[in-house]
Structure formats: C-alpha cells, structure tokens
Amino acid sequence: MIKIVYDIKVYREVLKNIINKDDVVVELGCHMGNSTRIIAQKAPHGKIIALDKGSQSEKKMKELIEDETTSIEFIKGDVRLHETLEEVAKKVNQMGGCDVLSIDLGGGYHPDTTFKVFFIWSSTLKPRETIIRNRGLLDFLHSASSSEIITSNKGWLESCGDDGIPTRLKELKLWSSKL
Numbered sequence: 722m723i724k725i726v727y728d729i730k731v732y733r734e735v736l737k738n739i740i741n742k743d744d745v746v747v748e749l750g751c752h753m754g755n756s757t758r759i760i761a762q763k764a765p766h767g768k769i770i771a772l773d774k775g776s777q778s779e780k781k782m783k784e785l786i787e788d789e790t791t792s793i794e795f796i797k798g799d800v801r802l803h804e805t806l807e808e809v810a811k812k813v814n815q816m817g818g819c820d821v822l823s824i825d826l827g828g829g830y831h832p833d834t835t836f837k838v839f840f841i842w843s844s845t846l847k848p849r850e851t852i853i854r855n856r857g858l859l860d861f862l863h864s865a866s867s868s869e870i871i872t873s874n875k876g877w878l879e880s881c882g883d884d885g886i887p888t889r890l891k892e893l894k895l896w897s898s899k900l
C-alpha cells in the first residue's frame with residue numbers, strides 16, 4: 722500500500738499501524754529521530770536505515786542508536802543522489818529486502834522532488850508499504866480525478882515495473898526476488 726499524509730501526528734500514527742516487529746524499514750528524512758524512535762519500538766526485531774542530509778541529525782541519531790535495542794543505522798546523505806540509493810540498496814539486499822519505506826523530506830517540500838524520490842526509491846527497493854508525508858501530493862491526490870483506474874497494492878507503482886530503477890543499479894544486478 723502507498724499512503725500519503727501531511728499532518729506529522731497522522732504520519733506517526735500510520736507508521737505505528739503499518740510496521741511489524743521484524744520489518745526492515747528505510748526512513749528518508751529522519752531529522753532528529755523522533756519518528757525513528759517510534760519505528761524502532763514497533764520493529765524490535767527488525768532493522769532500520771535512517772537517512773538525512775541535515776547537520777542536526779548526526780548527534781541525535783547517535784544518541785538514539787545508543788538508547789534503542791533495535792538495529793538502527795544512520796546514513797548522512799542526500800536522498801536525491803544516486804550513490805545514496807546505491808549504498809542503501811546494497812545494504813537492504815543483504816537484509817532480505819525492504820518492508821517499509823517512509824519518506825518525509827518536510828511536509829511542504831516540493832511535491833515534484835518528493836514524488837521523484839518516491840518513484841526511484843520505491844521502484845528499486847520494492848517495499849510492501851510506503852508512507853509519504855507531503856502536502857502537495859495529498860492535495861493532488863484529492864483534487865485530481867479520472868475515469869481510468871490503474872492501481873497498486875504494493876508500496877511501489879506496479880504498473881511501472883522496474884522503470885524507476887536507475888540504469889546503473891539495474892546493471893549491478895544486486896537484487897533478490899524481493900528487491
């Protein structure tokens with residue numbers, strides 16, 4: 722399933738509802754780790770890879786990793802960059818695949834960038850569930866209408882298949898059947 726939200730409280734509620742105790746979760750835009758802590762508590766036997774490019778994250782994420790028993794890895798990086806996705810895809814492949822992809826680059830962040838990040842990361846990692854926090858995409862979802870139905874039950878767009886996987890990653894042939 723793909724869920725789109727704006728309110729941070731709704732974002733955290735949805736995370737609580739969709740995460741299972743042994744899930745592998747990739748969190749894009751973890752900031753100070755306030756949602757990462759919730760994810761860690763919902764997935765005590767799982768693994769979390771949390772990413773952020775901001776300078777405020779490093780210290781807080783280090784403290785969180787020391788506090789929590791769930792395996793959490795923090796990567797300081799820009800999620801728009803190829804090498805960031807490549808690094809995470811390799812790690813996730815070794816973990817057996819991604820169960821949940823959560824994307825919060827800032828609720829009011831450019832919807833075009835957020836959608837592109839969603840499309841490329843979800844096409845590559847093929848998560849069971851994706852949650853996106855973005856006002857523009859939520860507005861678009863409720864404002865647009867169509868007589869045609871194309872839909873997906875996964876956390877990625879099934880109709881697009883592997884179209885969103887960057888060529889360089891396709892060439893690495895690093896995915897299992899789940900990735």
Ligand SMILES: C[S@@+](CC[C@H](N)C(=O)[O-])C[C@H]1O[C@@H](n2cnc3c(N)ncnc32)[C@H](O)[C@@H]1O
Binds near residue numbers: 751755772773799827
């Ligand atoms: C609203 S905060 C995230 C809040 C967090 N999800 C929570 O629940 O507490 C958005 C974060 O996205 C990060 N961010 C924005 N664009 C990014 C990018 N291209 N790569 C990595 N992080 C990014 C920002 O640095 C910021 O920390």
